[in-house]
Amino acid sequence: MSTLSDSRRAALNTIGDVLIPAALGMPCFTDAGDVDAMVDHVLSLRRELTDGLNQALDRVGAEEEAAAAAERLNRDDPDGLATIGLVASSAYYMMPEVRRIMGYRGQEQRPATADEEHDYMRDGLLQPVIDRGPIFRDPDGD
């Protein structure tokens, strides 16, 4: 199901690429994969964002230069710009390609192994704390 009209989607992609450009080894918003589908997914889970997003996107003129439009929106409608940014960045950081480049497999399962436990005992990291002894006041101690 497509939640955005063609013109709004075009505006989102235009502003999205200003907010998330290709730089520092990362792709721009629209080069991150099928971001249209991911944006639809974001909006299906966060329906409350749709109205604010539509209103903000309607303020972007079809002929307007992308960077100038983003600047103007940020000045005149900061909440609207923030909503566009939230939708675009949420979709972007869920894209498999973006996660692959970042080395992020999501909040993965990585149960601890026994050799990760107590390493501070084995290598003495905790020893100075133990050696310094108690640091508490004990008003009712024996």
Place this chain on the structure above:
Amino acid sequence: MGETAEVLIIGAGASGAVAAKHLAEAGVGVVCLEQGRQVEASEFYGDKTEWELMSQRLWHPNPNVRGLATDYPIDTSESDVNPLMFAGVGGSTLIYAAHWQRFMPSDFRVKSLDGVADDWPFTYRDLEPFYDHMDVEMGVSGLAGDPAYPPMTPPPLPPLPIGKIGRLAAKGMNDLGWHWWPAPQAIPSRAYRGRSQCARRGTCMQGCPEQAKASTDLTHWPDAIANGAQLITGARVREITVNAQGLASGAIWIDRDGVEHHQRAEKVIVCANGVGTPRLLLLSGGDRFAGGLGNSSGLVGRNLMMHPYAATVGYFDEPLDSWLGPAGQAIHSMQFYETDKSRGFVRGAKWNAMPTGGPLGMRSAYGGAPLEEAWGENLHRATQKRFGHSFEWGIIAEDLPDPENRVVLDDSLTDTDGIPSPKIIYRNSENTEKLIAFHLERQREAMEAAGAKSISTTTLMRDCGWHLMGTCRMGNDPETSVLDQWGTSHDVPNLHVLDGSTFVTSSGFNPTATICAIALRSVMHMIETRADQRVAS
């Protein structure tokens, strides 16, 4: 309508669950009314791609952001801090971080030692056996021997690894000669009593999808129900009723079809948390108890404490896997916990070294700042700097009781059943501000010693009212307290409060280990003295 319950519990969160389990096991007939519902592990997003997206709304800790019908909205227009909580079986433990911290002995003697606030009506030693017991029931992982405490019974499970962030933080602390210790957590490092070993997903504050974390829907409610406790969900209590003798006689509650019921009871225990409990007492009492049930002291709702939270984030070159869980804390420090008056303030704070989560962070908070600051190339730069390469030293700042910081009933706001909402009036004190400033300076030193390439600080996080305390304080004097040391109302002998409202002071520790230990101590006393108690007939 219906049978009279021996004990009616209002609220199925941390304290309500502890009370229900132990009363039911002792053969006491228990009914519990809970406005929320049972939440299944499959509903949590921690194991799903959409985790961060959903944590900003559906699983946000602020009920005003979630806006669910099961929550009540809260007027926070006059508060520096937003109270945070969750409504459901397990209450706020569904989304807590499970730092499982005991108070230190001095926390119970604040007046005697530091000349401020009040002493508690019992001591650390009085509570210690109940702390021990709760460690076992929750399945606490930790390392015995922390020199910030008197010697104590080791927790049942070995500590979770402190990981790369914990080791880095610890090295910095060692350089400075400062205290740190592997943090105690109500998160099992081994499979424990039907719960899984922690998989370190790091999403504990949006619910644990692994059924590992000790939330009381898992740790206590199954036993309570198996022993006959009746748990009614979707049951929103609007008033505690009182009989002609001035005893609590039950509660009026509304089901999800809008139908009103009266649950009669011989005894009522309120466990609706530090905001929900004073709200309910202020809504109750009628003409006989004008100003609220159990409120002859005028202190119901007053002395709200919420632990203002400040934090320091350090950014490092090396990869730290800093999205790895648990989300709560790898190590803690009580180096600056005890009062040192030469600092210009009293009391102190626990520090916790924590991971910094996923890549999305809080991008929505950037609206209005110069565009290039938050977006464009700087977005990538900031994400690469933080994500996987940072950790946070957080400060649980002890706020002192102040009667002006309070919960009152709102004039216009209501929940979906038309029941008046609570309004929070809360301002940080000068002592708190000085305390936070001092701790942030020390944390900067700790981050520098750990080798941080750059550092940022948050002086006060507004969404930080995780800990709700003090609004029905305990004490020996009915004029200066609402409850006695067992959580029993000074005014109404069969009315009890067992949640964080009971706290006399807040300490600088996450409160739930202490809430549960106090609830257990009070319930055990209730069971032992059962034959002597006045109850509604």
